[in-house]
Amino acid sequence: MLAGVIPLPTERVSLGRALGRVLAEPVDTRVSLPPWDNSAMDGFAVRSGDVTGASMSEPTILEVIGEVAAGHAPEASVREGTAVRVLTGALIPPGADAIVPVEDTDAPRGMATLPDRVAIQRGAATGAHIRVAGGDVRAGERLLGAGVRLTPPRLALLAATGHAELLVHRLPRVAVLATGDELVPVGEPLGAAGIHDSNSVSLCAQVRAAGAEAIDLGIARDRFEEVVARLRDGIATADMVVASGGVSVGAHDVVRDAFGAVGTLDLWRVAVQPGKPLAFGHAEVQLPEGPADGPEGDDGNGADPSTKRVLLFGLPGNPVSTFVTFELFVRPVLRRLAGHADATGRMLIRAELVEPFTKSAGRRAFLRVRLEPDPDRASGWRASMAGGQGSHVISALAEANGLAIVPEEVDALPAGALVDVMVLDEGGN
Ligand code: AMP
Numbered sequence: 001m002l003a004g005v006i007p008l009p010t011e012r013v014s015l016g017r018a019l020g021r022v023l024a025e026p027v028d029t030r031v032s033l034p035p036w037d038n039s040a041m042d043g044f045a046v047r048s049g050d051v052t053g054a055s056m057s058e059p060t061i062l063e064v065i066g067e068v069a070a071g072h073a074p075e076a077s078v079r080e081g082t083a084v085r086v087l088t089g090a091l092i093p094p095g096a097d098a099i100v101p102v103e104d105t106d107a108p109r110g111m112a113t114l115p116d117r118v119a120i121q122r123g124a125a126t127g128a129h130i131r132v133a134g135g136d137v138r139a140g141e142r143l144l145g146a147g148v149r150l151t152p153p154r155l156a157l158l159a160a161t162g163h164a165e166l167l168v169h170r171l172p173r174v175a176v177l178a179t180g181d182e183l184v185p186v187g188e189p190l191g192a193a194g195i196h197d198s199n200s201v202s203l204c205a206q207v208r209a210a211g212a213e214a215i216d217l218g219i220a221r222d223r224f225e226e227v228v229a230r231l232r233d234g235i236a237t238a239d240m241v242v243a244s245g246g247v248s249v250g251a252h253d254v255v256r257d258a259f260g261a262v263g264t265l266d267l268w269r270v271a272v273q274p275g276k277p278l279a280f281g282h283a284e285v286q287l288p289e290g291p292a293d294g295p296e297g298d299d300g301n302g303a304d305p306s307t308k309r310v311l312l313f314g315l316p317g318n319p320v321s322t323f324v325t326f327e328l329f330v331r332p333v334l335r336r337l338a339g340h341a342d343a344t345g346r347m348l349i350r351a352e353l354v355e356p357f358t359k360s361a362g363r364r365a366f367l368r369v370r371l372e373p374d375p376d377r378a379s380g381w382r383a384s385m386a387g388g389q390g391s392h393v394i395s396a397l398a399e400a401n402g403l404a405i406v407p408e409e410v411d412a413l414p415a416g417a418l419v420d421v422m423v424l425d426e427g428g429n
Pocket residue numbers: 178179180182183195196197198199200244245246247248250315316317318319
């Protein structure tokens with residue numbers, strides 16, 4: 001499914017709008033951080049040689065000849081027997097090679113007029129409490145590579161180094177469609193044979209949690225024409241359409257045929273549990289003349305700019321299957337479209353399974369588990385079943401914070417067996 005997926009075109013966004021976006025080019029810094037030597041403490045800039053051996057009982061008295069606050073250039077130079085009061089972030093005045101924190105002096109803490117003299121009550125080594133220019137990053141260094149997501153700390157790094165605008169990938173748009181005669185929108189009465197459409201809600205939320213834009217196409221009845229029409233709506237507006245339900249072998253399962261009508265069905269059925277009847281396909285759409293995409297238009301990756309390829313996912317309708325197959329198949333493709341270098345972006349933790357588990361061999365199983373640290377176990381982690389493992393058991397899904405992976409060839413695991421658990425960020429604590 002990942003084969004041939006090309007990241008979406010790029011656009012320039014301001015730093016303030018870049019949260020969650022994926023960098024489309026590496027960013028190097030032209031400035032060093034800190035840009036100049038500065039003080040890590042409120043205190044006094046001194047010559048370390050002047051204060052050697054200073055102590056509480058035998059303080060060294062220095063004449064205070066000035067002050068430097070953050071944002072101000074130093075005016076005085078520190079000469080033998082003198083000190084300059086400094087505030088955190090202030091440039092180091094010439095002549096000084098150490099900072100004595102105010103706590104190690106007789107000067108009052110907090111707001112106070114500049115004293116004439118200060119008693120230094122503790123010695124300071126050369127360089128003490130000085131943040132050296134370039135100690136964080138050096139001019140010319142690579143800050144971030146292409147394909148990383150912009151998180152709050154990364155935005156801080158880019159802001160500190162003066163990057164006001166960034167080249168990022170366009171956000172993927174994902175259309176979400178529910179299928180099923182039984183489905184009733186949340187908030188409406190169920191009637192005699194209805195169930196609430198929970199997949200539209202969870203899928204839209206998973207799309208957003210993956211950093212993409214969700215378009216809710218609502219519910220289609222189990223009728224070929226209706227599903228085809230809704231798919232066409234999605235294909236026209238989105239980069240990907242994710243449908244749920246109607247992909248199995250039931251008499252009313254029309255989604256696969258509908259994929260064939262709007263595009264191509266490339267694959268059906270995967271050897272996973274839950275989620276076996278997953279369908280995957282694509283549709284090729286002719287784009288109107290002119291720039292295809294946003295102000296920059298050119299995606300610069302060699303794709304034919306006059307067509308767009310819309311990926312089609314048909315996920316099985318059982319809510320747990322829908323969730324798990326999104327996680328396993330849709331999310332990585334979505335992340336690749338969004339430009340992520342790392343398609344899965346999930347951590348695997350090796351943990352001990354608390355309960356035994358049996359299944360038939362031939363399919364890889366993904367158990368809904370609670371992963372918790374456990375110092376009494378050799379692995380340091382235990383994974384216990386979050387509840388019933390049926391693909392309709394939403395309560396266990398809501399309880400889970402991980403998916404324990406049981407390989408296809410395995411048919412039984414004893415209690416205490418080691419399993420890899422995929423950690424779900426969105427799983428609650
Ligand atoms: P299907 O994949 O259409 O055979 O559906 C399998 C099961 O999932 C059935 O019990 C459906 O009622 C249920 N289901 C299908 N779609 C949804 C949905 N959008 N929300 C909640 N349950 C659903």
